[in-house]
Amino acid sequence: MWRGLRAALGWLSRLGGGGAPPAAMEPMERAVVRCVPSEPKLSLQLVLPDGSARYMQRDQAEPLGRALARIATNAAKGRAKAGKKSKKPRAEDGEAGEAELPEVRLFSRDGRAVSEEVPNAAAWQDGAVLQVGAARYRVERNPPALTELRLPRSLLAGFPVCPKVSAEFAAPQHCLFRWYRERLPQGGGEGPVWEEEREPEGGERVFTPSNALVGLRLKLRCTPGDGARRFGPPREVESSGPVEAGPGVCTFDARHLYTRKVCGRSSVRAVSYNILADTYAQTEFSRTVLYPYCAPYALEVDYRQNLLKKELAGYNADLICLQEVDKSVFTDSLAPALDAFGLEGLFKIKEKQHEGLATFYRRDKFSLLSQHDIAFSEALLSEALHAELRDKLGQYPVVRDKVLQRSSVLQVSALVDASGAACRANRSL
Known part of the structure; x- marks a missing residue:
């Protein structure tokens, strides 16, 4: 006392x-x-x-x-507005106003x-x-603050739901996540009732809905944190549609049996994948000639992203090189999803195109030293190294023009791990 x-x-x-x-x-x-x-x-x-x-x-x-x-x-203006109805006369001189x-x-x-x-x-x-x-x-x-919180438009049972989390003065790995399932009201009640998920995944950044959630919507509550025991105001987001039934067993499920764990420090697992840009999948030629056997819904980018994210995450790769990646797919889908699985992403768009190359590397194994993006046509015209090739192409003007019109790029990343530096190249011709 x-x-x-x-x-x-x-x-x-x-x-x-x-x-x-x-x-x-x-x-x-x-x-x-x-x-x-x-x-x-x-x-x-x-x-x-x-x-x-x-x-x-x-x-x-x-x-x-x-x-x-x-x-x-x-503050004085606000107080004056609040007391508008007061009959007290206003001060006429400046001194009274200042008081x-x-x-x-x-x-x-x-x-x-x-x-x-x-x-x-x-x-x-x-x-x-x-x-x-x-x-x-x-x-x-500078308290932790969320600048964006978004859920994918397509949700499939058995496939991971990876929210897009953008924050200032915070990091997704330090944020708190709580997932909720929709419980339809009984007796004609108004509006949905949300029930917190008690499963272990209910507090994780990535949530995989079970078959029991088919037909129900999801809600995510995220509280931004900075790792120094500071948390900002939470934000909530509800899915735009319900969880739908998944396609069942996928061809990559068998391959995942061999990649259940991340490789040790002495080895590297790499994946390369042309994922078919949506800008090409939605053409009439693609639907009627290239993929006539594929149902229209299976060519939709949101549906394909569910399958792709589960497949890539299940490989537990150290390096992932992707081609034909839509810019929006990288920004809004792949980068947030693979970041949740410990992978950092780099993107290089093709010239005059809406798609490009994406590279992901495991953060706890590699650090990025430098990134070198090369446009083939520009390098061919400007670099002395390619003088002989330019002379050869000059003999065939039609071929030369076709080559220079190509938007092909080369994505080169210099990475380093405990054993030293490594150079990785990703390209789509």
């Missing part, structure tokens, strides 16, 4: 000298500050005492006092007032306390 009393008396003495009460003494609202060194401005978000949400952008080099003055002005401004101050984590001459970038530190009149706010600088 005496220790608590001494602490309180100590706080009162500091308050007289410009201090602030400890953060633990009362619950506080949040003042979220986003400050990135590469950007000239920082942003501040908070809900003022009158209940209005405010979003401010200030120069990082600006003195703190100007930002605090703007907050005071906004209505609330006191706004910023205190560091140790309770000392921050000088108003300090630049914004240095003043707004994580754990600081902002005082706006009688209200207090805990400053959260």
